[in-house]
Amino acid sequence: MVLGSYSDKDFDALYPLKMRKLSGTHWTPVGIAMKAISFFENSGCNSVLDLGSGVGKFCLIAADSSSIRISGIEQRENLVQLARKIAVNHQLSNLEFIHGDLISLDLSDFDGFYFFNSFEENINSKDSLDRQSTLSSIQHENYINALREKFDALPIKTRIVTYCGEASEIPESYRLVQQSHKGRLRFWEKQI
Ligand SMILES: C[S@@+](CC[C@H](N)C(=O)[O-])C[C@H]1O[C@@H](n2cnc3c(N)ncnc32)[C@H](O)[C@@H]1O
Structure with a gap:
């Protein structure tokens, strides 16, 4: 059975209990991942990056449902290891997980991005992922500004899907082309 047809309950059962419990707050619902990947496919994207991939829920569903890279x-290294293990178990060859700070990564290899409010943990301690989380509104603002600059430097037609959050990391050079789920799921395209 393809991962995109799992219920959230069945999908989350792939993870240890501790990670399963965090799903409602931190991991993308299956239906949202399917909507995002269909936008990337219809837009002709070749290579999509999840910025802050967690236990890999979005990436695993996307890779299993499409031929996009x-x-x-x-x-968090423990989350990367967990995601890699599930990718291997499902023989997903169009998928890779990188361990590192997303702000240090060169984004020019990608033409689509998925961003599920990854910097929220810097300003909101609710359901924190682990003890590594420390609150800092300055850190939050620095991250948002740095990502906005990186997005702004990308070529015209770059696509971004944002889920939750204020989308303050999206520069004015992008146009909102579609939205759903009461504005929580937004689809962006670089115009200039
Ligand atoms: C809300 S979760 C989303 C997980 C995944 N994208 C999904 O949709 O299922 C955000 C993730 O971003 C990660 N994150 C936050 N800041 C990051 C950074 N600067 N670099 C890399 N990962 C980051 C967190 O560790 C967390 O796992």
């Missing part, structure tokens, strides 16, 4: 970058 899918990558995820995640700062």
Whole structure:
């Protein structure tokens, strides 16, 4: 059975209990991942990056449902290892997980990006992922500004999907082309 047809409950059962419990707050619902990947496919994207890929839920569903090259970058090594293990178990060859800080990555290899409010942990301690989380509004602002600059430097037609958050990391050079889920899921395209 393809991962995109799993219920969230069945998909989350791939993870240890501790990670399963975090799903409602931190991991993308299956239906949202399917909508995002269909936007990237219809836009002709070749290579999509999940910025802050967590346990890999978006990436795993996307890679199993499409032939697009899918990558995820995640700062927590234990989450990267978990995501890689599930990718191997499902023989997903169009998928890679990178361990690192997303702000240090060169984004020019990608023409589509998925961003599920990854910097929220810097300003909101609710359901924190682990004890590594420390609150800092300055850090939050620095991250948002740095990502906005990186997005702004990318070529015309670059696509971004944002899920939740204020989308303040999206520069004015992008146009909102579509939205759903009461504006929580937004689809962007670089215009200039
Ligand atoms: C809300 S979760 C989303 C996970 C995944 N994208 C999904 O949709 O299922 C955000 C993730 O971003 C990661 N993250 C936050 N800041 C990061 C950074 N600067 N570099 C890499 N990962 C980061 C967190 O560790 C967390 O796993």
